[in-house]
Amino acid sequence: MQRLSNATLPQLPSTIARPAYDRTTTRIGIVHLGAGAFHRAHQAVYVDDLLADEPDWAICGVSLNSRDVRDALQPQDGLYALALLDEQPKLRVIGSIREVLAAREQGAQVLERLADPNVRIVTLTVTEKGYCLAGDNLDLMHPDIASDLASPRTPISAVGYVVEGLRLRRERGVAAYTVLSCDNLADNGGKMRRAVLQFAERLDEELALWIAGHATFPRSMVDSITPATDDALRERLRAQLGCDDAWPVQRERYTQWVVEDAFCNGRPKFERVGVTMSDEIAGYDKAKLRLLNAPHSTLAYLGSLLGIDTVAQAMATPVLADFVERLMRGSIAPNVAAPRGFDAQAYIGAILERFRNPAIQHRLSQIAWDGSQKLPVRLLGTISDALAAGRSIDALCLPVAGWMHFVRRQSRDGVALVDPLNAVLSRIGRAANGDAGDVGVFLALDTVFGPLARNEAFVAPLRAAYLTLGDASPATVARALSNA
Structure with missing residues (x-):
């Protein structure tokens, strides 16, 4: 059976919703660190809803530790199916992810994408562990942080990538990006900001001051139950799609995203697609x-x-x-x-x-x-x-x-x-x-x-x-x- 892809998209049954825009006209404006199931069932869906009117905000998804998502989605041109679980289930294909990179193998490409002037937002779902914290501060003894401080040009942690991307932009005269944390973690943006600045201070105090003055780190709150993908889901969707999807995702119909409106380099009209913009996260x-x-x-x-x-x-x-x-x-x-x-x-x-x-x-x-x-x-x-x-x-x-x-x-x-x-x-x-x-x-x-x-x-x-x-x-x- 053929794989889901740009070529097979027109062949899907008419009952399946698909991107309401020409994917070839979109440009990558968001880099997402941690391209797991929750991101693809949540933030990527909001972006999919706005690309018809704002084509400059497509996503580059980055897997920091694994190649599995890249290997599943790259042959599918980044497309995947989302099953909305309800008494009357619905199925749609999401097209907002235009590029998927595996950082352990493609670190240089990740950094070039972070330095791209078209990229104005970096989002993260790396779980609390990915912030490498000890209490509210950066854990300088964490193996990934210690490695990145020793070799900052070849980072492995989310914090290391955010800082090196910002360093490259400063060096090249490119405006800073907004770093939007989307993990289920209180004061997620504040925690990421402290971690980034503490890391940068260890490398270059002037860089840290530049980041503090130019980059922003909005807080957010996310909510939607997203069960893990299993073979039963793949089999069920194969019958509905008429083609293979190596890594579909599923979630409940309900979804919520509340975002602090503190962006330094422009943003999509998130509120138009159901995001609540608030300073009371x-x-x-x-x-x-x-x-x-x-x-x-x-x-x-x-x-x-x-x-x-x-x-x-x-x-x-x-x-x-x-x-x-x-x-x-x-x-x-x-x-x-x-x-x-x-x-x-x-x-x-x-x-x-x-x-x-x-x-x-x-x-x-x-x-x-x-x-x-x-x-x-x-x-x-x-x-x-x-x-x-x-x-x-x-x-x-x-x-x-x-x-x-x-x-x-x-x-x-x-x-x-x-x-x-x-x-x-x-x-x-x-x-x-x-x-x-x-x-x-x-x-x-x-x-x-x-x-x-x-x-x-x-x-x-x-x-x-x-x-x-x-x-x-x-x-x-x-x-x-x-x-x-």
């Missing part, structure tokens, strides 16, 4: 943590106690779905300082619709991972704010108590917890008796509960919630939820 991050991630954790712990496997199944369980909606609208939303123009109730409605999507098999067991790290930012911050405002926290305490019962059940059953505190939590869980005394032992985890553990206004309702869940059997949990 921290507010959007907090809203996502509290209104999306906290209910996710609530479903994970209480749903697991009910014997439920996935988010969609949890939302098909009325007693749990009703509780989660009441929690979001009545207990969480009042404690979210919404950014300008942000409609919390509409956002909640969109989240609930996403949770119900039967095409996304998001397992509660996976969402339950790392609870000791997630609870403080997802739920305990909301509880602190609610207490300060004199609001009830009774409903908010139920998912926290649910986590405690989840730890107790997993430990009693001999199931290891996926959590940095696995050893400590397992010991606590095995010793727990299901009575009020358990709560005090959990609250002694200072890295989780901090000052809240000594606040009786929190301890008393948490203890009551823990006892309400009783033996944590499905019947008892269901009864507690219906009465909450």
Whole structure:
């Protein structure tokens, strides 16, 4: 069977959406570091939507460590299929990636592309590890950073490439580019800026000053569930496309991209294709943590106690779905300082619709991972704010108590917890008796509960919630939820 490519694009079934522009008229204006599935299902789709009117913003995708994406997409002229997962799935072909480079083999080409005056934006999805940080600062002992400082003209890290690209532009009299971080990381642009400047200072103080004065590093917030590509997806799309696609991607229909409007060298009209331009990225991050991630954790712990496997199944369980909606609208939303123009109730409605999507098999067991790290930012911050405002926290305490019962059940059953505190939590869980005394032992985890553990206004309702869940059997949990 033929591969998907420019030549086979006209042969696709008419039901499949395809680029609404002549790809030969587009020019590369964006270099993306980390051309993985999320970028191709998210940012590249927004760019695909705007190229018909703004052809100067096509993408060069760069894989920093692997050649796999290049080898899959190069024979396909950069084309790939995107499956939008919903009750009525949709399929479209994305054409915004005009070039794919493997940095380990084509480093010189990557640097030339970064130095190209037509390139005005560099975007990144390299995960938190790719920032090579130690706390909030650049980890100068990181092997990749140490290598790049020793050989800055042949970088291997994202930070090294960004700096060397900017050095070449300064040397050649080319304006700096905007560095737009798109990783799911709070203050992502700020972290990248600090890393870049600390790296540049080690090489050349004048270069660092030039970067600080000319380049910008906007923050952003991204959101869309993107399951991994597997052979089942390839087989299904082969039948629909009538040709082979070596690396299609899939995601839920919902997508969100919020970007700080701080570009130094021009930008596309992102807002025209659904991007929210805002200077309140921290507010959007907090809203996502509290209104999306906290209910996710609530479903994970209480749903697991009910014997439920996935988010969609949890939302098909009325007693749990009703509780989660009441929690979001009545207990969480009042404690979210919404950014300008942000409609919390509409956002909640969109989240609930996403949770119900039967095409996304998001397992509660996976969402339950790392609870000791997630609870403080997802739920305990909301509880602190609610207490300060004199609001009830009774409903908010139920998912926290649910986590405690989840730890107790997993430990009693001999199931290891996926959590940095696995050893400590397992010991606590095995010793727990299901009575009020358990709560005090959990609250002694200072890295989780901090000052809240000594606040009786929190301890008393948490203890009551823990006892309400009783033996944590499905019947008892269901009864507690219906009465909450």
